[in-house]
Amino acid sequence: xxxxxxxxxxxxxxxxxxxxxxxxxxxxxxxxxxxxxxxxxxxxxxxxxxxxxxxxxxxxxxxxxxxxxxxxxxxxxxxxxxxxxxxxxxxxxxxxxxxxxxxxxxxxxxxxxxxxxxxxxxxxxxxxxxxxxxxxxxxxxxxxxxxxxxxxxxxxxxxxxxxxxxxxxxxxxxxxxxxxxxxxxxxxxxxxxxxxxxxxxxxxxxxxxxxxxxxxxxxxxxxxxxxxxxxxxxxxxxxxxxxxxxxxxxxxxxxxxxxxxxxxxxxxxxxxxxxxxxxxxxxxxxxxxxxxxxxxxxxxxxxxxxxxxxxxxxxxxxxxxxxxxxxxxxxxxxxxxxxxxxxxxxxxxxxxxxxxxxxxxxxxxxxxxxxxxxxxxxxxxxxxxxxxxxxxxxxxxxxxxxxxxxxxxxxxxxxxxxxxxxxxxx
RNA sequence: UCCCCUGUAGCUCAAUUGGUAGAGCAGGUCGCUGUUAACGACAAGGUUCCAGGUUCGAGACCUGGCGGGGGAG
Numbered sequence: 001x002x003x004x005x006x007x008x009x010x011x012x013x014x015x016x017x018x019x020x021x022x023x024x025x026x027x028x029x030x031x032x033x034x035x036x037x038x039x040x041x042x043x044x045x046x047x048x049x050x051x052x053x054x055x056x057x058x059x060x061x062x063x064x065x066x067x068x069x070x071x072x073x074x075x076x077x078x079x080x081x082x083x084x085x086x087x088x089x090x091x092x093x094x095x096x097x098x099x100x101x102x103x104x105x106x107x108x109x110x111x112x113x114x115x116x117x118x119x120x121x122x123x124x125x126x127x128x129x130x131x132x133x134x135x136x137x138x139x140x141x142x143x144x145x146x147x148x149x150x151x152x153x154x155x156x157x158x159x160x161x162x163x164x165x166x167x168x169x170x171x172x173x174x175x176x177x178x179x180x181x182x183x184x185x186x187x188x189x190x191x192x193x194x195x196x197x198x199x200x201x202x203x204x205x206x207x208x209x210x211x212x213x214x215x216x217x218x219x220x221x222x223x224x225x226x227x228x229x230x231x232x233x234x235x236x237x238x239x240x241x242x243x244x245x246x247x248x249x250x251x252x253x254x255x256x257x258x259x260x261x262x263x264x265x266x267x268x269x270x271x272x273x274x275x276x277x278x279x280x281x282x283x284x285x286x287x288x289x290x291x292x293x294x295x296x297x298x299x300x301x302x303x304x305x306x307x308x309x310x311x312x313x314x315x316x317x318x319x320x321x322x323x324x325x326x327x328x329x330x331x332x333x334x335x336x337x338x339x340x341x342x343x344x345x346x347x348x349x350x351x352x353x354x355x356x357x358x359x360x361x362x363x364x365x366x367x368x369x370x371x372x373x374x375x376x377x378x379x380x381x382x383x384x385x386x387x388x389x390x391x392x393x394x395x396x397x398x399x400x401x402x403x404x405x406x407x408x409x410x411x412x413x414x415x416x417x418x419x420x421x422x423x424x425x426x
Numbered sequence: 427u428c429c430c431c432u433g434u435a436g437c438u439c440a441a442u443u444g445g446u447a448g449a450g451c452a453g454g455u456c457g458c459u460g461u462u463a464a465c466g467a468c469a470a471g472g473u474u475c476c477a478g479g480u481u482c483g484a485g486a487c488c489u490g491g492c493g494g495g496g497g498a499g
Contacts, residue, residue: 020491036461057460095460129462143462174460242460273459281459306460323461330464332455361453391464392452399464 002238002265003297006074009421013316016421019266019297021087021166022236023079026054028297029313029417031410032089032321037062038082040400041326043407044220045083050377051407056084057321060159061093064149065142069162069404077164090165092156092198093189094172094242095302098136098274100129100175102181133188137312146419153197160268162239167299169268170198172242177275184246193245199263202239205373222421240299240336246271247280249287256288260296267292268299269317282311292320306335306353306413313417314426327409332359332391335409337373352416353409368402376408 007016019026033040033048035056042046048056056077063069075081078088093188127146131139137152156171172191175184241264245252259267269288272281285300292315300317303309305324311322325335337355356363358370368383378387378401390398420426 032460034461041461042464059461062461089460091460094460099460100462169460172460250457268460271461275459278459303459305459320459322459323463324459325460327458327463327465331466333458357456394464396464 012314024171028318065144073162088165089167092169098174153194158202240266243271266297273302325406329406
């Protein structure tokens with residue numbers, strides 16, 4: 001069974017569960033570390049094991065631009081290619097419609113079908129990375145070499161099949177913040193059509209695979225080492241559909257209903273954390289929370305910050321991917337576990353975790369532990385002054401130490417949350 | 427003792443033929459939510475070594491100090 005709920009909270013929609021993949025089990029609620037280009041930046045895969053990171057998130061667009069999906073497939077898939085031997089999810093590339101556009105004006109140009117191939121940033125003409133969105137798909141420019149790449153739902157699925165992550169995403173359009181109702185409706189409906197095409201492609205690839213496997217089996221059956229790998233091949237990837245709908249309640253509800261009723265293995269909520277306020281972001285999740293499936297895992301794309309997570313778990317979110325702990329770590333922001341002895345009246349994530357900026361001058365002479373209340377390798381072995389020093393002198397180890405610690409704290413947070421649900425506190 | 431070079435922001439350096447000083451780094455503050463991110467934004471910071479002089483006007487030119495570097499004896 002791909003997903004099962006082990007404990008359902010009576011206080012909220014929060015639940016403790018398990019996602020079963022062929023590369024391991026993910027205990028949920030869980031954090032998904034971001035490893036866009038096939039690496040959780042600055043962290044060796046073996047350290048991820050130590051941190052107990054359960055799952056990582058790679059990006060199809062980035063892997064298509066480099067090194068290309070063919071070579072990953074040839075290497076035996078993303079797990080083998082990268083050494084990331086934990087469950088992996090891949091994003092479809094849909095987020096890049098938002099993130100590579102950068103400028104609203106560029107989207108407006110796209111909307112009005114006047115495709116300016118150049119746009120200005122600081123009076124400098126730039127080639128756009130997002131060239132065109134149409135019903136068929138999207139044309140991007142590679143951030144690696146500027147070459148033009150086309151993404152359609154079919155291609156995204158094909159790419160993701162070759163990459164070989166355990167959980168893959170249907171191709172969607174991450175709608176920019178500030179889009180009007182009309183555009184949001186149009187884009188959301190397009191995402192729905194893309195979902196059906198993603199599912200069709202996903203199925204047909206599976207059928208083809210099955211056929212070729214059966215053919216191969218005929219030759220293999222008599223072999224001594226033969227074990228029936230059919231199941232593994234047939235169900236080695238799971239497909240999630242993505243909910244859009246922007247900041248409009250009715251569109252969000254239409255979207256969740258559409259996605260949940262479609263034949264997917266899990267659902268993801270997209271189009272959040274694109275510049276809206278926290279309140280708006282939570283609202284968008286709340287609107288759909290009552291319609292989320294009970295028998296399928298629910299992923300929230302791109303969230304969260306420490307103080308977002310608990311509330312969203314209560315809305316029924318099982319997994320979260322976010323660059324926050326890893327990016328902040330590289331920028332010198334270190335999570336700190338607050339003194340657990342202090343009385344915590346209302347149980348929330350913020351009351352548990354703090355942030356400090358290790359680059360601040362005051363840490364230069366501070367020999368205290370990076371985090372007094374943390375038992376990770378970093379906190380057992382290094383002090384603030386040393387970490388500050390590594391950052392100020394741009395020593396590469398800085399990024400590794402900080403990322404290790406932040407991911408460790410993230411895992412702690414989710415451990416508390418799972419425990420809290422199991423013991424009825426959440 | 428003499429000769430040459432030099433002195434501008436905490437540091438390293440800019441500043442057209444003299445038109446009342448700019449940048450990088452450091453220091454400071456802030457930001458980062460499906461990673462174009464070991465990133466980005468902002469603010470602050472100077473009686474241009476001192477004292478005279480030339481000039482409408484000097485960081486630039488002149489004189490004399492003082493400090494630094496180099497060379498010759």
